[in-house]
Amino acid sequence: MQKIYTKVTDEMNFYEGNDPTALAKEYGTPLYVYNERILRTRCRELKNLVTYPNFVADFSAKANSNLAFLQIVRSEGLEVDAMSPGEIYIEKAAGFKSDEIFYICNNVSEEEMQYAVSEGVLVSVDSISQLEQYGRLAPNTRVAVRFNPGVGAGHHDKVVTAGKKTKFGVDPSCIPLVKEILKKYNLTLAGINQHIGSLFMTGEAFLSSIHSLFDIARQFPDLEFIDLGGGFGIPYHKETDEARLDLKSLGTELDKELYAFAEEYGRQVKFRIEPGRYISAECCVLLGQVHSVKENSGITYAGCDVGFNVLARPVMYDSYHGIEIYRSNDAAAQNGADKTHSTGDGHDNNLQPVTVVGNICESGDILAKDRMLPPVMEKDILGILDAGAYGFTMSSNYNNRLRPAEVLIRESGEAVLIRERDTLEDLKRHMISI
Ligand SMILES: Cc1ncc(COP(=O)(O)O)c(C=O)c1O
Numbered sequence: 001m002q003k004i005y006t007k008v009t010d011e012m013n014f015y016e017g018n019d020p021t022a023l024a025k026e027y028g029t030p031l032y033v034y035n036e037r038i039l040r041t042r043c044r045e046l047k048n049l050v051t052y053p054n055f056v057a058d059f060s061a062k063a064n065s066n067l068a069f070l071q072i073v074r075s076e077g078l079e080v081d082a083m084s085p086g087e088i089y090i091e092k093a094a095g096f097k098s099d100e101i102f103y104i105c106n107n108v109s110e111e112e113m114q115y116a117v118s119e120g121v122l123v124s125v126d127s128i129s130q131l132e133q134y135g136r137l138a139p140n141t142r143v144a145v146r147f148n149p150g151v152g153a154g155h156h157d158k159v160v161t162a163g164k165k166t167k168f169g170v171d172p173s174c175i176p177l178v179k180e181i182l183k184k185y186n187l188t189l190a191g192i193n194q195h196i197g198s199l200f201m202t203g204e205a206f207l208s209s210i211h212s213l214f215d216i217a218r219q220f221p222d223l224e225f226i227d228l229g230g231g232f233g234i235p236y237h238k239e240t241d242e243a244r245l246d247l248k249s250l251g252t253e254l255d256k257e258l259y260a261f262a263e264e265y266g267r268q269v270k271f272r273i274e275p276g277r278y279i280s281a282e283c284c285v286l287l288g289q290v291h292s293v294k295e296n297s298g299i300t301y302a303g304c305d306v307g308f309n310v311l312a313r314p315v316m317y318d319s320y321h322g323i324e325i326y327r328s329n330d331a332a333a334q335n336g337a338d339k340t341h342s343t344g345d346g347h348d349n350n351l352q353p354v355t356v357v358g359n360i361c362e363s364g365d366i367l368a369k370d371r372m373l374p375p376v377m378e379k380d381i382l383g384i385l386d387a388g389a390y391g392f393t394m395s396s397n398y399n400n401r402l403r404p405a406e407v408l409i410r411e412s413g414e415a416v417l418i419r420e421r422d423t424l425e426d427l428k429r430h431m432i433s434i
């Protein structure tokens, strides 16, 4: 393989000796490739975020719900949250016990709620009407309530989940009503939870939201747990050495808050967090292949097989993902590699603006606009960085395209398939011909 532009994965030793062009050839593209060592490292960082003893990190499986992935998360001693019966189902298949799953639902039917209750999974409701629904379905049981702490955060309006403009959470002014309904159905409030939004790179909003949640907790003296939510960000601009979220100082500040609250509360109540992105994003590179390069009105387009059906984030939130370029020796020989001016050491300086687009029939199908890259050639393999959170889970079959395969690079360096690519037969599996 020729290393055209590979700084980030080189530094992480992401491929552990595997050749990404060979992985692309063996399994096809697009292909989600995960690194087990990095995943385990991220799990441990958050599991050990604080010294406070009664602390649990729940992985938020909406970010990544691959079975093998969840098995690794479980083996690291984390628990999980769930957003749907489907997530509960897969989490159980991965080995999580009922009491290791926390169903944080939003606007669900009686049937969905009943599914969680029948599976013995604790439910968090986030409206008065859903609390009533829960009470009717499962009186005399434990329940949790998600509150809106009034402080939101996130990388885009669409992922801010607390504050003034959000569908999530119960307003603290409704606490008297919450107490009334709990009493009416003889429900025990096991815990309260919040989630302010996705992706903060400093701890301020998170720490400030905790104070509001503590104010709410003070009105419920018998809680088993207080769940502070997720949202821990990762640096997507790795090429520019964007700073990481300072977990050490966030952990220190958080510790102070947790110990102080426990002292006041009179016991070491359990605290939970529910991070998704921090654990799953950076252990994954999405491989795609360039099939066409062209100039149009002065813009260079590199057309590849990673449409927004495969990775929705750039189109949905204008999100940035770093891009690397790998070139197999075969492709280099076929294309005349000298045309690339590559330094060959993965740190190419000859950068030019390239707009990387997918193969979906919409002009908004843009993965990266005017991205500074070395000259891209047909058959090049693109490595799209930090793709493990909300990557595969948000993929679709739009345009009747096949959702990609997933491969895991084990700690031994061995690459194993952990999800097969969809097949054409899958596309008509649930359709009924007339
Ligand atoms: C309720 C809830 N918890 C946890 C998460 C995980 O968020 P993140 O992946 O930003 O940590 C989300 C997603 O934003 C969420 O909606």
Ligand SMILES: N[C@@H](CCCC[NH3+])C(=O)O
Pocket (backbone or CB within 6 Å): 062, 159, 161, 198, 313, 317, 389, 390
């Ligand atoms: N899907 C979003 C994060 C929001 C997650 C759920 N509340 C993203 O890709 O950034």
